[in-house]
Amino acid sequence: xxxxxxxxxxxxxxxxxxxxxxxxxxxxxxxxxxxxxxxxxxxxxxxxxxxxxxxxxxxxxxxxxxxxxxxxxxxxxxxxxxxxxxxxxxxxxxxxxxxxxxxxxxxxxxxxxxxxxxxxxxxxxxxxxxxxxxxxxxxxxxxxxx
Numbered sequence: 001x002x003x004x005x006x007x008x009x010x011x012x013x014x015x016x017x018x019x020x021x022x023x024x025x026x027x028x029x030x031x032x033x034x035x036x037x038x039x040x041x042x043x044x045x046x047x048x049x050x051x052x053x054x055x056x057x058x059x060x061x062x063x064x065x066x067x068x069x070x071x072x073x074x075x076x077x078x079x080x081x082x083x084x085x086x087x088x089x090x091x092x093x094x095x096x097x098x099x100x101x102x103x104x105x106x107x108x109x110x111x112x113x114x115x116x117x118x119x120x121x122x123x124x125x126x127x128x129x130x131x132x133x134x135x136x137x138x139x140x141x142x143x144x145x146x
Contacts (some may be wrong), residue, residue, distance in 0.1 A: 003047045004071035006141055008037050008134070009059055010052035011078030017103075028131050033103075037074065037134040044142035046071070056084050063090035072141040074134070076101045081116045091121040097144040099137040100125040 010030055013020060018029035030052055038048040049070070051062050059080070066073060073094060080087055081102070091098050100118045105128030119125050123144055126133045 003045060004145065005047045005049055005069065006037070006041055006138065007062065007066045007070045007073045008034055008048055008050040009062060009073060009075040009077070010050070011059065011076060011080045011084075012054040014052050014076060014078055015054070033131050033134045036131060037138050040135045040138040041142075044138065046138070046142065046145075048138075056080060056086055059084075060086050060090045063087070063094055067094055070096065071145055072096045073098045074101055074137045074141060075099070075118065075122075076103070077118050081106065081118055083117060085117055088117045088121055091118065097141055098122045099140050099144075100127075101133045101137045102127040103130050103133060104128060 014030045034050045041048045100122040
C-alpha cells in the first residue's frame with residue numbers, strides 16, 4: 001500500500017517569506033513551513049510534495065497533475081486568493097479535500113483581501129495562525145481522509 005500524498009502549494013511571493021514583511025508574515029521561510037507540514041504529515045502516515053510558483057498557470061498544472069495521484073491539497077494561494085478563478089476551477093475538479101491556508105488573517109486586513117475565490121472549493125480555511133496554520137492544515141487533511 002502506498003502512502004497518501006498531500007500536495008502543498010504556495011502562490012506568488014511566498015518565495016520571499018522570511019524577508020517580506022516579517023511583521024505580517026513572520027520570519028520563517030516557506031521551506032520552514034513546508035518542513036513543519038512534512039513532519040506533521042509523517043505523524044499521520046502521509047507524504048508531502050510541495051511547489052511554489054509566482055505563475056497561476058503553473059499552479060493550475062500542478063493541481064491537474066495531482067488528480068488521481070494525490071490524496072489532498074493544502075494551498076496558500078497568496079494574492080491569487082482574491083481573483084484566480086482558474087485555480088478555483090482546477091481545485092473544483094480535484095477529487096480530494098482541499099484546505100486553504102494563510103499566515104495572516106485576510107479578513108482583518110484591507111477590504112480587497114476579504115474575498116477568497118478559493119474558499120468555496122475548499123473543505124475549510126485556516127487563517128491568522130502564522131506557521132502553525134500549516135500544521136493545523138495537515139491535521140485537518142488527516143481528519144478529512146479518515
